[in-house]
Amino acid sequence: MTEQQKKILLVEDDPNFGTILKDYLIMNEYEVTHAKNGMEGFEKFKKDDFDLCILDVMMPYKDGFTLAKEIREKNTDVPIVFLTAKAMKEDVLKGYKVGADDYLNKPFDSEVLLMKIKAIMQRKATETVADSKQFQFKIGKFDLNSKLRFLTYDGGEQIKLSPKENELLRLLALHENDLMPRELALTKIWRDDNYFTSRSMDVYIAKLRKYLKLDPKVEILNIHGEGFRLVINSES
Amino acid sequence: MTEQQKKILLVEDDPNFGTILKDYLIMNEYEVTHAKNGMEGFEKFKKDDFDLCILDVMMPYKDGFTLAKEIREKNTDVPIVFLTAKAMKEDVLKGYKVGADDYLNKPFDSEVLLMKIKAIMQRKATETVADSKQFQFKIGKFDLNSKLRFLTYDGGEQIKLSPKENELLRLLALHENDLMPRELALTKIWRDDNYFTSRSMDVYIAKLRKYLKLDPKVEILNIHGEGFRLVINSES
DNA sequence: TTAGCATTTAACCTTACATTAACAAAAATG
DNA sequence: CATTTTTGTTAATGTAAGGTTAAATGCTAA
Numbered sequence: 407m408t409e410q411q412k413k414i415l416l417v418e419d420d421p422n423f424g425t426i427l428k429d430y431l432i433m434n435e436y437e438v439t440h441a442k443n444g445m446e447g448f449e450k451f452k453k454d455d456f457d458l459c460i461l462d463v464m465m466p467y468k469d470g471f472t473l474a475k476e477i478r479e480k481n482t483d484v485p486i487v488f489l490t491a492k493a494m495k496e497d498v499l500k501g502y503k504v505g506a507d508d509y510l511n512k513p514f515d516s517e518v519l520l521m522k523i524k525a526i527m528q529r530k531a532t533e534t535v536a537d538s539k540q541f542q543f544k545i546g547k548f549d550l551n552s553k554l555r556f557l558t559y560d561g562g563e564q565i566k567l568s569p570k571e572n573e574l575l576r577l578l579a580l581h582e583n584d585l586m587p588r589e590l591a592l593t594k595i596w597r598d599d600n601y602f603t604s605r606s607m608d609v610y611i612a613k614l615r616k617y618l619k620l621d622p623k624v625e626i627l628n629i630h631g632e633g634f635r636l637v638i639n640s641e642s
Numbered sequence: 643m644t645e646q647q648k649k650i651l652l653v654e655d656d657p658n659f660g661t662i663l664k665d666y667l668i669m670n671e672y673e674v675t676h677a678k679n680g681m682e683g684f685e686k687f688k689k690d691d692f693d694l695c696i697l698d699v700m701m702p703y704k705d706g707f708t709l710a711k712e713i714r715e716k717n718t719d720v721p722i723v724f725l726t727a728k729a730m731k732e733d734v735l736k737g738y739k740v741g742a743d744d745y746l747n748k749p750f751d752s753e754v755l756l757m758k759i760k761a762i763m764q765r766k767a768t769e770t771v772a773d774s775k776q777f778q779f780k781i782g783k784f785d786l787n788s789k790l791r792f793l794t795y796d797g798g799e800q801i802k803l804s805p806k807e808n809e810l811l812r813l814l815a816l817h818e819n820d821l822m823p824r825e826l827a828l829t830k831i832w833r834d835d836n837y838f839t840s841r842s843m844d845v846y847i848a849k850l851r852k853y854l855k856l857d858p859k860v861e862i863l864n865i866h867g868e869g870f871r872l873v874i875n876s877e878s
Numbered sequence: 879t880t881a882g883c884a885t886t887t888a889a890c891c892t893t894a895c896a897t898t899a900a901c902a903a904a905a906a907t908g
Numbered sequence: 909c910a911t912t913t914t915t916g917t918t919a920a921t922g923t924a925a926g927g928t929t930a931a932a933t934g935c936t937a938a
Binding site: 840844 | 925926928
């Protein structure tokens with residue numbers, strides 16, 4: 407892994423603070439593009455690829471959150487850090503919804519900022535695409551997070567899954583619209599294929615069906631003597 | 643990241659065995675400091691930074707476990723490997739409590755030692771630097787200052803945290819919204835993974851939950867059989 | 879030494895999970 | 909079409925994990 411200078415987009419309207427921060431980051435081996443407001447920030451964002459965006463929240467013309475939303479539309483991955491005034495606690499949460507990786511109260515300790523930047527870069531570097539996607543499945547209106555063992559319906563309600571429920575649903579999702587052989591689940595999840603484990607599996611199929619009822623387009627069909635099939639119906 | 647020679651502190655009283663081992667390690671690109679007993683070992687430890695300590699358990703003046711305890715007081719991170727006589731099974735466990743990363747029965751296969759050393763170094767290398775240096779966390783409306791061990795609610799009320807409370811919360815915050823495996827906390831904080839330490843950890847989880855109740859958006863969720871998850875809910 | 883902590887251990891309770899049982903329904907089979 | 913096999917579903921059971929509180933222990937500093 408070759409060490410390369412990381413590019414940071416800094417959007418901060420206060421000229422004094424902005425310049426100081428920029429210089430500090432450059433001193434610490436980052437390549438910094440400084441924009442003085444949200445509009446300019448977005449223009450610069452479109453023109454280059456950045457490894458990190460640091461956005462002030464309070465800015466004329468276009469505030470940090472709005473800018474973040476626009477950036478997210480273009481690029482879902484780039485880490486975003488917000489700079490906020492100490493007072494605004496609630497807005498901070500709003501920031502998280504936009505997908506902030508972190509935020510800092512002004513004034514802040516520059517060392518802390520540096521640490522956070524490093525931590526974020528590190529995280530991004532190690533979380534390979536394969537890594538994070540392996541556990542995420544879209545099942546109709548549901549999202550299955552197989553690592554944390556929960557099923558989200560339509561971005562809202564969260565259903566906790568037991569280990570067996572989770573593994574079974576994951577296996578079904580892996581074979582979406584296709585046959586998931588009984589035997590496969592039994593050997594992979596139950597590690598044994600006999601009458602009782604088979605009945606146990608049926609019990610789990612029933613549980614999953616109950617959860618999935620929330621979305622009428624999603625169903626688990628049985629293929630007699632063969633296994634099951636997770637289908638997502640397209641017609642309404 | 644530049645490859646650099648790793649420093650090993652070897653504390654072993656048997657002059658023959660010690661010298662052979664030292665030479666063997668040097669042959670394998672390690673920088674080795676050899677001490678002949680626990681007293682000397684501690685003196686040398688204080689004078690330098692080591693990447694690994696290899697301690698014989700049976701030694702005159704100061705045994706390996708006692709030395710390890712002293713080393714731990716100075717430095718909680720440095721990996722420790724014990725060399726034990728084949729017989730002592732029980733003592734080995736005692737060693738784990740001190741926070742041993744591994745142990746080896748004498749006589750042992752030098753290849754095995756080398757492998758273990760490599761594995762330990764690797765493990766430490768991936769425990770990111772950023773992680774170990776991060777001490778400030780925003781947890782919903784709370785601010786955790788992990789260095790000074792206190793939790794501030796909404797800029798006002800300050801809650802003092804005990805060392806264990808602090809470390810546990812810090813570990814949870816480091817894994818915010820993600821799984822913090824039980825085992826991780828037990829090995830990192832309690833340095834031992836058994837029924838009682840596990841129950842102790844549960845007690846601390848309860849304490850943290852009590853503190854965190856001030857902000858209803860913050861909760862510690864359990865993932866049965868896996869660990870805990872610190873989540874900050876965005877919706878109100 | 880004691881007072882004041884932090885931490886562990888203990889006890890007891892609740893919840894979560896997986897399996898098994900029991901019975902109903904559907905599908906296959908001859 | 910009667911019978912067997914497979915599947916659907918719900919409930920009961922046993923065990924393990926976690927939650928909570930209090931008491932016991934250990935530690936440290938006055």
